[in-house]
Amino acid sequence: MTELDEAGFGAALRDFEHTAFRLELQDWYREPCEDEIVASFLAGEPIPGPGVPELAAWFGQVARQAADGKRIERVRVQQDPPTGYQRFERWLDQWNIPAGETMRYLTVPKAWQIGLLPDAGDADWWLLDSSRLLLMRFDEAGHRISNVLTEDPEVVVRACKWRDLAVHHATGAKLSDVAA
Numbered sequence: 551m552t553e554l555d556e557a558g559f560g561a562a563l564r565d566f567e568h569t570a571f572r573l574e575l576q577d578w579y580r581e582p583c584e585d586e587i588v589a590s591f592l593a594g595e596p597i598p599g600p601g602v603p604e605l606a607a608w609f610g611q612v613a614r615q616a617a618d619g620k621r622i623e624r625v626r627v628q629q630d631p632p633t634g635y636q637r638f639e640r641w642l643d644q645w646n647i648p649a650g651e652t653m654r655y656l657t658v659p660k661a662w663q664i665g666l667l668p669d670a671g672d673a674d675w676w677l678l679d680s681s682r683l684l685l686m687r688f689d690e691a692g693h694r695i696s697n698v699l700t701e702d703p704e705v706v707v708r709a710c711k712w713r714d715l716a717v718h719h720a721t722g723a724k725l726s727d728v729a730a
Contacts, residue, residue, distance in 0.1 A: 551698050551699070551700045551702070552698065552699045552700075553696065553697070553698055554684070554697040554698065554699055555697075556697075558697070558699075559684070559697045562676070562678060562682070562684050562699060563611075563676065563678075563684075564611060564615075566620065566678040566679050566682075567620075567679050568619075568620060568621065568679050569620065569621045569622075569623075569677075569678070569679055569680065570615075570620070570621070570622045570623070570676055570677070570678050570679075571622075571623045571624070571625075571676065571677045571713050571717075572623070572624040572625075572674065572675070572676045572677075573624075573625055573627070573670060573674060573675055573677075573709075573712065573713065573716060574624060574625070574626040574627060574639075574674050575627050575667075575670070575671075575672060575673070575674055576674060576688055576692055577628075577629060577633045577635065577636065577692070578633055578634075578635040578636075578691075578692040579635060579688070579692045579694070580691055580692040580693045581604075581694070583602060583603075583604035583605070584602070584604075584605075586602075587599070587601075587602050587605070587638075588634075588635060588638050591637075591638045591641060592634050592638070596641065598645075599642050599644075599645040600645060605642070605645070608649075609645050609646070609649040610649075612646070612649040612650045612651055613649045613650055615650065616649065616650025616651075617650075621652070622650060622651045622652070623651065623652040623653075623654070623717070624651060624652070624653055624654065625654045625655070625656060625713075625716040625717060625720045626639060626653070626654070626655050626656070627655075627656045627657075627658055627661045627666070627667070627716075628655055628656070628657060628658065629657070629658055630657040630658065630659065635692075640655075640723070643723045643725070644725060647723065647724075647725055648725070652722070653722070653723035654716070654717060654720035654721060654722050654723065655720055655721050655723060656716060656719060656720045656721070660719060661716075664715060664719050665715070666712060666715055666716055666719075669712070670712045670716075673685045673686060673687050673688075674686045674688070675709060677706070677709050677710065677713055680706070680710050681701065681706060682699060682700070682701050682706065683699070683700050683701075683702075683705055683706050683709045684697060684698070684699050685697070685698045685699075685700065
């Protein structure tokens with residue numbers, strides 16, 4: 551296991567060869583670049599995602615990777631009804647999807663019903679090329695506090711099984727689903 555700083559984290563998400571899959575399990579994420587856009591969204595005055603430099607950079611990166619034939623997917627395990635932040639995430643789909651990400655959703659009860667939870671734990675992760683797992687740990691407020699990369703075959707195979715289970719049972723997001 552290797553602890554990654556922000557530069558290493560970013561490099562891992564840029565340098566995968568074929569596939570990147572993220573499992574999201576948090577009710578709320580506190581990323582400093584999102585403070586203003588989330589507050590505006592919750593106040594009913596949304597700022598377009600491309601207006602935030604960090605989000606614009608992500609959409610551009612995904613678009614380039616998708617154009618190169620790479621696949622970027624997520625399954626977001628969300629409350630029912632979604633939290634304010636989770637509604638914000640769904641709203642961002644109007645930029646994530648055209649950029650090239652495949653977005654899917656599971657409710658927390660469904661994740662428990664199919665056995666994804668509690669087995670998949672409480673950390674989010676990116677599964678890169680089905681061979682490396684980038685674990686992201688968060689504090690109780692939703693701040694990302696660590697990024698750990700592992701290539702342990704046992705850990706990676708388990709994540710591959712969770713990915714397949716989550717994708718099989720999740721509902722795909724469509725642009726027609728996005729509403730402010």
